[in-house]
Amino acid sequence: MKRANYLQCAPKLMQHLFVQEQLLNDEVTRNLDIKLWELVKLRASQLNQCGYCIAMHSRQAMEQGECAKRIIALNAWRDMSGFTKQERLALALCEQLTNARPIEDTLYTELSEVFSDDALVTLTVAINAINAWNRVVKMFKPDPDAQ
Numbered sequence: 688m689k690r691a692n693y694l695q696c697a698p699k700l701m702q703h704l705f706v707q708e709q710l711l712n713d714e715v716t717r718n719l720d721i722k723l724w725e726l727v728k729l730r731a732s733q734l735n736q737c738g739y740c741i742a743m744h745s746r747q748a749m750e751q752g753e754c755a756k757r758i759i760a761l762n763a764w765r766d767m768s769g770f771t772k773q774e775r776l777a778l779a780l781c782e783q784l785t786n787a788r789p790i791e792d793t794l795y796t797e798l799s800e801v802f803s804d805d806a807l808v809t810l811t812v813a814i815n816a817i818n819a820w821n822r823v824v825k826m827f828k829p830d831p832d833a834q
Contacts, residue, residue, distance in 0.1 A: 693827045704819060711813050718806040719813075722751050723774055726761060727781045727810070728817045733762055734785045735821040739831045744817075773801045777810060784814045 694701050715724045725748035732740035745758050760767040764778050776798050783790055798807055 690827045693823055707816050711816055714809040715813065718803065718809045722748065722753050723777055724813055725751050725753060726774060727777055727814060730761055730778050730781050731785045731814060731817040732821055734782060737821040737824050739824045739829060740821055742831050776801055780810065781814050785818055
């Protein structure tokens with residue numbers, strides 16, 4: 688079934704998402720590791736079962752130097768070695784926010800021990816952004832081969 692082309696139908700709205708991505712890129716460069724950002728985008732996309740975004744963020748993670756072994760292991764990161772404490776906490780936050788679960792004080796405390804306040808805000812907005820993109824893509828199903 689052919690679906691609406693969201694980029695053509697609402698270019699001003701979509702431009703806001705693209706601007707947000709650029710702003711996030713600037714903030715991530717200052718506050719987070721780019722590979723961590725790619726892992727978070729990929730994990731949220733896995734949770735949302737967004738094939739288009741999984742393909743895109745797997746490729747982008749590898750372009751940023753992420754290895755295939757960690758990308759494959761990401762779906763079971765809790766049971767796999769090779770993820771740092773900071774990555775594990777970011778992935779836990781990603782899962783909580785993506786699944787609309789509350790952030791308990793214990794998780795917040797652990798996060799604040801390894802991330803600055805600025806980095807926590809950036810990470811939270813980054814998780815929100817990828818979830819927004821996942822939902823747009825899930826609705827309009829662009830061709831994953833057109834990436």
